[in-house]
Amino acid sequence: MPSLRLHAQHVALKSNLLYDALCIPSLGTEVRLDSTLTLSVSSTYCPISYGSDRKWKNWSVQYEARHWFRKSFRGPYIGLFGIHGGFNLNRIPVFRLTNHRAEGNFNGAGLTFGFHRILSPHWGIDTSLSAGYLHLRYRHYREGTYGYLEYTKGRDYVGPVSLSVSLVYIIK
Numbered sequence: 308m309p310s311l312r313l314h315a316q317h318v319a320l321k322s323n324l325l326y327d328a329l330c331i332p333s334l335g336t337e338v339r340l341d342s343t344l345t346l347s348v349s350s351t352y353c354p355i356s357y358g359s360d361r362k363w364k365n366w367s368v369q370y371e372a373r374h375w376f377r378k379s380f381r382g383p384y385i386g387l388f389g390i391h392g393g394f395n396l397n398r399i400p401v402f403r404l405t406n407h408r409a410e411g412n413f414n415g416a417g418l419t420f421g422f423h424r425i426l427s428p429h430w431g432i433d434t435s436l437s438a439g440y441l442h443l444r445y446r447h448y449r450e451g452t453y454g455y456l457e458y459t460k461g462r463d464y465v466g467p468v469s470l471s472v473s474l475v476y477i478i479k
Contacts, residue, residue: 317338317339317478318336318337318338318339318477318478319336319337319380319431319475319476319477319478320334320335320336320475320476320478321334321335321336321337321349321433321473321474321475321476322334322335322473322474323335323349323351323471323472323473324472324473324474325470325471325472326351326471330353330355331351331352331353331365332351332352332353333349333350333351333473334349334350335347335348335349335350335473336348336349337373337380337475339379339380341379342378342379343374343375343376343377343378343379344372344373344374344375344379345372345373345375345379345380345384346370346371346372346373347369347370347371347372347373347386348368348369348370348371349368349369349370349371349471350366350367350368350369351365351366351367351392352365352366353365353366360397360398361397361398361399362395362396362397362398362399363396363399364394364395364396365392365393365394365395365396366392366393366394367390367391367392367393368390368391368392369388369389369390369437369469370388370389370390371386371387371388371389371419372386372387372388373385373386373419373421374386380423380425380431380475380477381423381425382422382423383420383421383422384419384420384421384422384423385418385419385420385421386418386419386420386421386435386437387416387417387418387419388416388417388418388419388437388439388468389414389415389416390413390414390415390416390437390441390468390469391412391413391414391415392412392413393410393411393412393413394409394410394411394412394413394445395408395409395410396408396409396410397409397450398450406449406450407447407448407449407450407457408447408448408450408454409445409446409447409448410445410446410448411443411444411445411446412443412444412445413441413442413443413444414441414442415439415440415441415442415464415468416439416440417437417438417439417440417468418437418438418439419435419436419437420435420436421433421434421435421436421471422434422435423475428477428479429476429477429479430474430475430476430477431475431477432472432473432474432475433471433472433473433475434471434472434473435469435470435471435473436467436469436470436471437467437468437469437470437471438466438467438468439465439468440463440464440465441463441464441465441468442461442462442463442464443461443462443463443464444459444460444461444462445459445460445461445462446458446459447459447460
């Protein structure tokens with residue numbers, strides 16, 4: 308089996324500043340496979356619980372193969388991604404959950420278009436938009452001391468999946 312060499316300009320660490328601004332911590336890594344191909348894995352985790360039994364908890368992992376039109380970590384790229392995650396939302400004033408709770412998971416895949424701008428030998432900004440297909444499966448509960456299951460539902464979605472403005476640190 309071939310081994311993957313991890314050295315100068317072959318590994319980057321990144322954090323999505325948009326998610327971080329929303330208090331959804333994110334962390335990712337990207338590994339150079341050759342001069343125009345990289346493999347990226349990013350994750351998010353939001354453990355937020357508010358007062359009055361309100362919560363917005365979610366997690367996701369997005370893995371992606373990227374083809375760079377110039378060199379790895381420079382300029383425009385296109386990627387093929389897969390995503391998996393879960394959520395638990397309770398008594399939030401969106402998605403008609405003011406007096407309800409929804410928990411479930413999602414899986415999907417699609418394309419990413421992005422651009423990496425070099426700021427210095429170690430730092431860069433990566434902007435991207437991912438669009439594709441998601442399949443959501445969730446359980447909807449009525450609020451109360453003994454909240455009961457109202458229904459289980461699956462839903463399909465096609466459209467934008469993620470927007471990223473990431474601060475990138477290239478390990479040299």
